[in-house]
Amino acid sequence: MDSDLISFASLAPAYPELFLAIGAVVLLMAGVFIKNASARLVGVAIGMLLAVTVLVIIQPATGVLFNGGFIQDDFARYMKALVLAGSAFALVLSVSNAVDNGIAKFEYAVLVVLATLGMMVMVSANDLMVLYIGIELQALSLYILAAMKRESARATEAGLKYFVLGALSSGMLLYGASLIYGFTGQTQLDKIAEVILLSDRSVGVIFGLAFLLAGLAFKVSAVPFHMWTPDVYEGAPTPVTAFFATAPKVAAMALLIRLVMDSFEPLAKDWQQIIIFLSIASMVLAAFAGIGQKNLIRMIAYSAIGHMGFALVGLSAGNLVGIEGVAIYMAIYLTMNIGLFACILSLKSNNGYVRNISDLAGLAQTRPYVAAIIAIMMFSLIGLPPLAGFFAKWHVFLAAIEAQLFVLAVIGVLASAISAFYYLRVVKTMYFDAPEQEFVPIPGELAFVMGITGFLVISYYLTVGRTLVDFANVAAGSLF
Amino acid sequence: MTLPVFFFYIFSGIAIASAVMVISSRNPVHSVLFLILAFINAAGIFMLAGAEFLAMILIIVYVGAVMVLFLFVVMMLDVDFADFKRGALQYMPVGVIVGVILLIELLMVAGSTFVSPELAAGSAMPINNAVSNTQALGEVLYTRYVFLFQGAGLILLVAMIGAIVLTLHHRKGVKRQDIGEQVARNPKTAIKVVKVKSGEGL
Numbered sequence: 288m289d290s291d292l293i294s295f296a297s298l299a300p301a302y303p304e305l306f307l308a309i310g311a312v313v314l315l316m317a318g319v320f321i322k323n324a325s326a327r328l329v330g331v332a333i334g335m336l337l338a339v340t341v342l343v344i345i346q347p348a349t350g351v352l353f354n355g356g357f358i359q360d361d362f363a364r365y366m367k368a369l370v371l372a373g374s375a376f377a378l379v380l381s382v383s384n385a386v387d388n389g390i391a392k393f394e395y396a397v398l399v400v401l402a403t404l405g406m407m408v409m410v411s412a413n414d415l416m417v418l419y420i421g422i423e424l425q426a427l428s429l430y431i432l433a434a435m436k437r438e439s440a441r442a443t444e445a446g447l448k449y450f451v452l453g454a455l456s457s458g459m460l461l462y463g464a465s466l467i468y469g470f471t472g473q474t475q476l477d478k479i480a481e482v483i484l485l486s487d488r489s490v491g492v493i494f495g496l497a498f499l500l501a502g503l504a505f506k507v508s509a510v511p512f513h514m515w516t517p518d519v520y521e522g523a524p525t526p527v528t529a530f531f532a533t534a535p536k537v538a539a540m541a542l543l544i545r546l547v548m549d550s551f552e553p554l555a556k557d558w559q560q561i562i563i564f565l566s567i568a569s570m571v572l573a574a575f576a577g578i579g580q581k582n583l584i585r586m587i588a589y590s591a592i593g594h595m596g597f598a599l600v601g602l603s604a605g606n607l608v609g610i611e612g613v614a615i616y617m618a619i620y621l622t623m624n625i626g627l628f629a630c631i632l633s634l635k636s637n638n639g640y641v642r643n644i645s646d647l648a649g650l651a652q653t654r655p656y657v658a659a660i661i662a663i664m665m666f667s668l669i670g671l672p673p674l675a676g677f678f679a680k681w682h683v684f685l686a687a688i689e690a691q692l693f694v695l696a697v698i699g700v701l702a703s704a705i706s707a708f709y710y711l712r713v714v715k716t717m718y719f720d721a722p723e724q725e726f727v728p729i730p731g732e733l734a735f736v737m738g739i740t741g742f743l744v745i746s747y748y749l750t751v752g753r754t755l756v757d758f759a760n761v762a763a764g765s766l767f
Numbered sequence: 768m769t770l771p772v773f774f775f776y777i778f779s780g781i782a783i784a785s786a787v788m789v790i791s792s793r794n795p796v797h798s799v800l801f802l803i804l805a806f807i808n809a810a811g812i813f814m815l816a817g818a819e820f821l822a823m824i825l826i827i828v829y830v831g832a833v834m835v836l837f838l839f840v841v842m843m844l845d846v847d848f849a850d851f852k853r854g855a856l857q858y859m860p861v862g863v864i865v866g867v868i869l870l871i872e873l874l875m876v877a878g879s880t881f882v883s884p885e886l887a888a889g890s891a892m893p894i895n896n897a898v899s900n901t902q903a904l905g906e907v908l909y910t911r912y913v914f915l916f917q918g919a920g921l922i923l924l925v926a927m928i929g930a931i932v933l934t935l936h937h938r939k940g941v942k943r944q945d946i947g948e949q950v951a952r953n954p955k956t957a958i959k960v961v962k963v964k965s966g967e968g969l
Contacts, residue, residue: 308921315928353914394932401925408918420918427922431929 299348300359303339303367304407310335311400318393325385325393329378332396336375336403343367351413355475358413362614365762366410366541369618373534374403376625376736380632381526383730387640388524389436398435399530402428406538413549415464415474418542422460422506425535426453432530433523445522452505452515460502466495467550479550493557499546500561506539509599510568513592517580520588525640528584529628532591537617540595544602544610548766555605562603563695569596570702577709583631583644586709587624590668593706594620600692600699601683607763609686612679614759619667619679619747626740627664630657633733636724644713649722657729658717660741665710667744670703675747682756771815778815782808795841803834820900 298305314335318328349359378399385391405425412418430453434446468474470491471482483492501512508516520528547558573593580586598620601612634641634650634657641647650658667676680703687696743751785804792798806829813822898906908916 308917311921312924315924354911356912356914392932394928398925398928398932401921401928404921416912416915417918420915420922424918424922424925427925427929431925431932434933437933 300350303343307404315397328393328396333378340371356414356417361765362762363411369537370406370534373621377530380529398428409538410541432527436524441522445519449519456502456505459498463495463498476549483553503543507595509565510572517585517588521584566596566599574702574705601686604686604690610763611759612682612686615682616679619675629733629736630661633729635727648720650717653722660737662714669707669710675744778808778811799837
């Protein structure tokens with residue numbers, strides 16, 4: 288048998304993963320032997336994640352490794368950079384409030400790094416088995432993170448719920464994968480496509496495809512596989528929720544894109560139906576269900592479901608513009624959510640952290656800076672020009688129109704308009720209601736994250752927009 | 768009758784008999800022990816079929832780990848098994864349906880071998896008899912599948928971290944053994960000589 292382990296240099300495309308895996312183990316050892324080092328270890332983990340982000344961006348080594356199981360191309364590099372940056376910022380958000388949230392343990396940083404490693408494996412998966420290993424590495428770490436605040440019954444419930452539903456989704460995914468393997472005789476994604484292309488359209492493969500997509504829809508929390516999202520987001524400690532809502536979504540979306548574009552390209556008509564259904568259901572349900580929410584985190588959970596629906600609009604188009612749109616969408620979604628969670632985590636009063644939307648009453652008078660950033664994020668999440676959220680939606684809807692999916696685009700715009708109601712209610716509560724409580728001063732790093740994400744969202748068109756579109760174009764181009 | 772056939776009937780006979788004993792014995796500890804016997808006989812059947820790796824894994828994983836865990840649970844926890852069995856009759860219909868479905872599936876699998884033997888013969892990946900199972904696995908595990916192997920290792924590491932994070936309590940006031948301190952004791956610090964007046968005690 289041939290192996291890639293003949294020389295260290297031949298592993299160049301996998302350097303980021305190797306670095307992170309070794310780093311995670313070193314962090315774990317440091318945590319075990321150095322007492323009270325959790326805060327410092329979070330700092331080291333942030334540094335490590337950012338270093339790997341830079342490595343992924345500047346190191347151009349691409350290729351297929353490990354007998355076709357692992358692929359590093361421009362698409363993987365783009366998505367990995369997003370995942371790594373998302374994880375690093377999610378760790379930054381946890382620094383000031385780790386003790387209050389019961390996550391001031393050194394294992395927190397280690398588990399975030401291991402989850403990130405799992406996401407990178409997902410993004411680079413070129414084989415059904417690698418895909419599953421990546422998903423499990425990521426998901427197991429996330430279950431533990433959700434339940435880490437042991438004394439809180441809600442967090443334990445969230446962890447358990449996430450675990451049970453995650454196991455269910457893994458079961459569906461594995462069932463689909465075994466059907467695909469049974470009917471094509473291949474587990475490698477590009478080889479599956481070759482077999483499908485050569486053989487007749489078989490019901491077994493379609494069955495397997497449907498189960499695979501259902502399993503992955505759990506991971507991106509697309510309707511009707513979204514039920515766990517609000518409960519888990521609400522129950523888990525808020526900094527952990529900030530992590531859940533950002534990096535894993537990007538990784539799962541990247542995996543979904545690679546799977547349907549690489550393996551099931553010949554069956555485009557079949558998976559497009561499923562993706563279009565998931566997309567419409569997510570957009571519409573989230574737009575209506577978000578209206579009834581009083582809890583801020585639950586509202587954000589429904590917002591996340593809706594945004595996954597919008598991103599899937601780009602994927603259902605299935606063309607270069609569509610994939611490029613999804614890539615841009617995920618980057619902007621990540622930025623908006625990091626900014627929003629930075630704002631929420633900075634609002635601590637004498638009664639603890641804000642939980643309900645009504646806790647934000649009169650924020651414009653007590654904390655004008657935070658209120659302004661939240662308002663900007665809300666307007667961007669609605670998709671109002673000239674903010675970043677508008678361009679994200681613009682790209683995916685453009686792709687849908689190019690692919691002649693007019694109904695989908697119209698439903699998307701309508702859902703966007705309906706969801707504006709609950710986003711605007713937050714703005715109304717902040718600016719027109721009377722203040723009720725005093726907040727403690729904002730930690731410096733959260734103010735920095737708010738400032739930087741706010742600046743990027745406002746000035747998207749003038750500053751980073753062009754570069755991001757170029758990057759996304761190269762990334763999407765490597766899949767065609 | 769050849770020797771393998773003779774052993775096959777011995778192994779399967781004991782396996783079925785101990786499987787019956789698992790569900791019929793009143794003492795849960797006996798049930799677990801009979802389950803172990805059933806597993807060991809199943810391992811014997813695997814051995815006869817030429818799957819020596821599966822046989823060893825069955826003994827190491829099921830008998831060595833899972834069954835010991837079962838025994839721990841049965842012996843450590845005060846579970847009233849008679850209480851469990853009391854309500855069992857109301858689940859009878861569901862159990863019968865599942866049993867019938869399973870039986871039909873088994874008959875279909877067995878039937879297909881008899882009806883069309885060419886189906887069972889034509890397997891996509893013919894077994895290579897030149898190398899043993901263990902060797903065949905060893906040849907690909909660290910070469911072709913090294914990435915998956917290491918990934919699975921990381922997943923196990925995460926599981927271990929998770930088990931510790933979610934269950935380990937650092938309680939205060941717990942008395943722990945400190946071997947250094949024990950060894951450093953000497954008669955001067957450890958023993959106190961007290962003069963006791965006769966008839967008074969301490």
